[in-house]
Amino acid sequence: MRPIAPEHYYRNFLHPKFWGAWLLLGTLWFISLLPYRTKLRLGRRLGLILYGMRGSRYKTARGNIRACFPELSPHEQEEMIRKSFISNAVGYMESTIAWWGNFEVFFDRIEVHGKEYLDEAFARGKGVLLLGGHFSIMDFAGPLVNNTTTFNYMYRPQNNKLLNAFIERARRRYTNVGFTKRQLRDMNKFIADGNLVWYAPDQDVGLKQGVFAPLFGVPAASLTTPAWIARETGATVLHLSQFRESEGVYSLYFSPIIEDFPTGNDVENATRINQELEKAINIHPEQYLWLHRRFKTRPQGEPSLYD
Numbered sequence: 001m002r003p004i005a006p007e008h009y010y011r012n013f014l015h016p017k018f019w020g021a022w023l024l025l026g027t028l029w030f031i032s033l034l035p036y037r038t039k040l041r042l043g044r045r046l047g048l049i050l051y052g053m054r055g056s057r058y059k060t061a062r063g064n065i066r067a068c069f070p071e072l073s074p075h076e077q078e079e080m081i082r083k084s085f086i087s088n089a090v091g092y093m094e095s096t097i098a099w100w101g102n103f104e105v106f107f108d109r110i111e112v113h114g115k116e117y118l119d120e121a122f123a124r125g126k127g128v129l130l131l132g133g134h135f136s137i138m139d140f141a142g143p144l145v146n147n148t149t150t151f152n153y154m155y156r157p158q159n160n161k162l163l164n165a166f167i168e169r170a171r172r173r174y175t176n177v178g179f180t181k182r183q184l185r186d187m188n189k190f191i192a193d194g195n196l197v198w199y200a201p202d203q204d205v206g207l208k209q210g211v212f213a214p215l216f217g218v219p220a221a222s223l224t225t226p227a228w229i230a231r232e233t234g235a236t237v238l239h240l241s242q243f244r245e246s247e248g249v250y251s252l253y254f255s256p257i258i259e260d261f262p263t264g265n266d267v268e269n270a271t272r273i274n275q276e277l278e279k280a281i282n283i284h285p286e287q288y289l290w291l292h293r294r295f296k297t298r299p300q301g302e303p304s305l306y307d
Helices: 018-033 037-052 054-068 074-100 103-109 113-121 138-146 161-173 180-191 226-231 266-281
Strands: 112-113 127-131 154-155 179-180 196-199 209-215 218-223 236-246 249-254
Touching: 018 074, 018 161, 018 249, 037 054, 037 074, 037 112, 054 074, 074 103, 074 138, 074 161, 074 236, 103 112, 103 249, 113 127, 113 236, 113 249, 138 161, 138 226, 138 236, 138 249, 179 180, 180 196, 180 226, 196 226, 218 266, 226 266, 236 266
Parallel strands: 112 249, 127 196, 127 236, 154 179, 154 196
Antiparallel strands: 209 218, 236 249
């Protein structure tokens, strides 16, 4: 287990401004003690409550799903919104297993698809860039992936410094090395030395380091960073997605290797990554993080999807 970074020492977070976060962590710790099926029932109930509140996250999910699945009827779109709230709330309950619980009991029930593609990637003798997306099982995916291959990752630190410290300390249970966006040079060297890093670039952070590329036919601000990493490191690139299949059964899907990547065209590179994400989402559409404003950045003159 890697050492705790000094900035993650809990003694840094005794000020009253962190007491709310401590209360949240205490609640999550208590939830982690509950039986697995109770966690799932609690998550489903929480998801239905949040769905019924029709808050800002509802408007976000509605805008995303209407834009990405216009072929669905209004009733079908609404049902996907409802299932998305339930799925993501259950994911928070499952994450408590990754942070405090015994996740090894699930290893015999992991369904791994496309492991041969990952094996082929390593056989090429280069580092591996494992692109991903934000699916609802969230941190619980970490132990599942680490049971299949050594799990190293790139992450965006949480805004709340205590929550960030807690999550990074908890991830030491099932990961090897983590890199922030400020450690890209170190990460590139790590990949170039023949290691694997997982990175989910499917968040809208604007166009400063991105371009518009279609996602389900909708212009999406898409990072050019994955192509830059692949170019700098010579890494073999493929996509990973992870899902809840049934009670106690989870799945990992490794895509075929993304060949001839990157090209010299940023839009083409981002489009290929979004196409892999689309394929993954279509496996279990309700388990994607539709609660994120994926299309927050809009082409000039185009209205918001979230009004």
